[in-house]
Amino acid sequence: MPSTLPASIFNDVLGPIMRGPSSSHSAASVRIARLARDLAGGHVDHALIEFDPNGSLATTHASQGSDLGLFAGLLGWEADDPRLPEGHKALVEQGVEVEIVVRAIGATHPNTYRLTVTNRELGATHVLEADSLGGGMIVVHRIDALDVELFGDQIAHVFGGADGALRVQIGKGVALERQGNELWERRLNRVLPVPTPSGLRLPFSSVAAMTAQADPTQRPLSAWALEYECARGGLDESEVLSQMSKIRDVMRGSIDAGLNGTDWGDRILGNQSAGFRSAWDQGQLLDGGMLNRMVLYVTALMEAKSAMEVIVAAPTAGSCGLFAGTCLAAADALSLDDGPTLRSMLSGGLIGVFVALRSSFAAEVGGCQAETGAGSAMAAATLVEMMGGNAAQSLSAASLALQNVLGLVCDPVANRVEAPCLGRNVSGASNALVSANMALAGYDALIPFDEVLDAHRQISQSMPRELRCTALGGLSITPTSKALEQRLCGGCDS
Ligand code: SF4
Incomplete structure (x- = not known):
C-alpha cells in the first residue's frame, strides 16, 4: 500500500498547488496524462482512457475531476492552470479524440488509469498505466509491455526497438546512448516539484x-x-x-x-x-x-x-x-x-x-x-x-x-x-x-x-x-x- 518513493513534505504532503475537487483525481490525473503525452512524443491525436469497474474511478472519474485533469494533462497544462475547466473544449478545438471506457483491465489498485495514446504524425501508439496514490502522488507501473516504476520525480528516457522491446533510463545527466536496434527515444519530464537526489539517504523514516x-x-x-x-x-x-x-x-x-x-x-x-x-x-x-x-x-x-x-x-x-x-x-x-x-x-x-x-x-x-x-x-x-x-x-x-x-x-x-x-x-x-x-x-x-x-x-x-x-x-x-x-x-x- 505505501509508495516505495520516500515521501517528501512538498511532493506528498503540502502540495500539489492545483485546481479541482480532489488531488487523487484532478491533480494526479494531470501528472499521469502529461507523462502519457511525453510518451507519445509531445502531442496526442487520440487517447483511449480505461478504468477498471472494481476500482473507485469507475464511479467517480467524471464527478471528482479525473476527466478534467486528464484533459489538461493531454494538452500539456499544469494542475493549477486557469484554463482547466475548458480542457474538453480545447481538446475538441485541437481535433484530439478522447474515448473513456470502463472495462476490466486487471487493476489491483482502486485508482488505476490506463491511457493508450496515439501520435499519428509519428505513427506511434503507446500504453501507459499508472496508479494515483493519494495527495496527487502517482506511480507509473507499465509502459507498453514493460513493467516499470516511475514516480515522476526524475526525468525518464524511454528507448524503443523495432522488435517492440523497451528500455528506460532514469535521472538527469545520465549518459544516454542508443543500443542495438533502438529506433526511438522519448523524454518523460519530471512532474513532481522536489526531485530525488542521487544517492538519497533519509535521516530517518519513522x-x-x-x-x-x-x-x-x-x-x-x-x-x-x-x-x-x-x-x-x-x-x-x-x-x-x-x-x-x-x-x-x-x-x-x-x-x-x-x-x-x-x-x-x-x-x-x-x-x-x-x-x-x-x-x-x-x-x-x-x-x-x-x-x-x-x-x-x-x-x-x-x-x-x-x-x-x-x-x-x-x-x-x-x-x-x-x-x-x-x-x-x-x-x-x-x-x-x-x-x-x-x-x-x-x-x-x-x-x-x-x-x-x-x-x-x-x-x-x-x-x-x-x-x-x-x-x-x-x-x-x-x-x-x-x-x-x-x-x-x-x-x-x-x-x-x-x-x-x-x-x-x-x-x-x-x-x-x-x-x-x-x-x-x-x-x-x-x-x-x-x-x-x-x-x-x-x-x-x-x-x-x-x-x-x-x-x-x-x-x-x-x-x-x-x-x-x-x-x-x-x-x-x-x-x-x-x-x-x-x-x-x-x-x-x-
Ligand atoms: S475523504 Fe471523502 S468524505 Fe472525506 S473529505 Fe475526502 S471526499 Fe470528503
Whole structure:
C-alpha cells in the first residue's frame, strides 16, 4: 500500500498547488496524462482512457475531476492552470479524440488509469498505466509491455526497438546512448516539484528512528522537519523555508478568495462562510475562542476549492481546508511572525510524511481517516509548536488527533467533494485544537504515533470498498444524496 518513493513534505504532503475537487483525481490525473503525452512524443491525436469497474474511478472519474485533469494533462497544462475547466473544449478545438471506457483491465489498485495514446504524425501508439496514490502522488507501473516504476520525480528516457522491446533510463545527466536496434527515444519530464537526489539517504523514516537520535522534549519538531526535507530534496534550509513561504502564500490567497465569495455551477453548497462571518460578527455564536476563526478560514478555503480556485492539497484537495485554515487562523489569532509560522507548518508537514511512509492519504485506500484524519494530526502538531511546545508534545497531539478519527469513512454526498467533506474539515480543526491543548497540558496519548499509523493502515485494509470514496455506501446512497446527484447531472443515469 505505501509508495516505495520516500515521501517528501512538498511532493506528498503540502502540495500539489492545483485546481479541482480532489488531488487523487484532478491533480494526479494531470501528472499521469502529461507523462502519457511525453510518451507519445509531445502531442496526442487520440487517447483511449480505461478504468477498471472494481476500482473507485469507475464511479467517480467524471464527478471528482479525473476527466478534467486528464484533459489538461493531454494538452500539456499544469494542475493549477486557469484554463482547466475548458480542457474538453480545447481538446475538441485541437481535433484530439478522447474515448473513456470502463472495462476490466486487471487493476489491483482502486485508482488505476490506463491511457493508450496515439501520435499519428509519428505513427506511434503507446500504453501507459499508472496508479494515483493519494495527495496527487502517482506511480507509473507499465509502459507498453514493460513493467516499470516511475514516480515522476526524475526525468525518464524511454528507448524503443523495432522488435517492440523497451528500455528506460532514469535521472538527469545520465549518459544516454542508443543500443542495438533502438529506433526511438522519448523524454518523460519530471512532474513532481522536489526531485530525488542521487544517492538519497533519509535521516530517518519513522518516529521511533527519529526520536532515537535526540531527546524530543528538548527540540521542536520543525528542527527534524527541516533536516528531513533538506536531505530528501537535496535542498538547504533557506530553500525549504522559501518553498514553505510560497505554499503559505497560496493557502492565504485561497482563504481570501473564499472570504470574498465564490460561485460555481456544479456545486451543492452555497457561500456558507459569509453566513458564518455575519453570525460571528453579530455575536450570535458560542464563544469558541480561536476556533471560530478556524471554522471561518476552513470553510472559506473549502468553498474556494469547490469553485476551482487555486489551492494547495494539504495533504489532499478534499482535506485542503483543514490544515491551512486551522494553522493560519491560529497564526493570526496569536499574531505569529513569519519565522515561527513557517517552521510550525513544516512540523505538520513532517507528520504527513510519516503518514505517507507508513499508511496512505488516499480516501480510496483508507476512507476519510486517510484524508481529514491525516490533516487533523498534522494541524494538531503545528498548533503545539505555535504555542512553543516541543517535539514530544507535537507527536502526542498528532497521535491523539488521529486516534479520535480512526475508522472515519468516505461517503461523499451526490458524488461531489463538498459534503460531508466541509463538516469533516471543520471538525478536524476542532479535533486538532483540543488534541493540541491536551498534549500541551500533559495528557498521555498512550499509543506512539508509529503504532497509531499501523492501526490506521490495518483499518484501511479492512474497510469495505463501499466506504472508500466510491459513492456506493454511507451518506452517498441516502435518498437525499441521490436526488442531489440527479439534480446536478440534469437527470443523467448516474
Ligand atoms: S468524505 Fe472525506 S475523504 Fe471523502 S471526499 Fe470528503 S473529505 Fe475526502
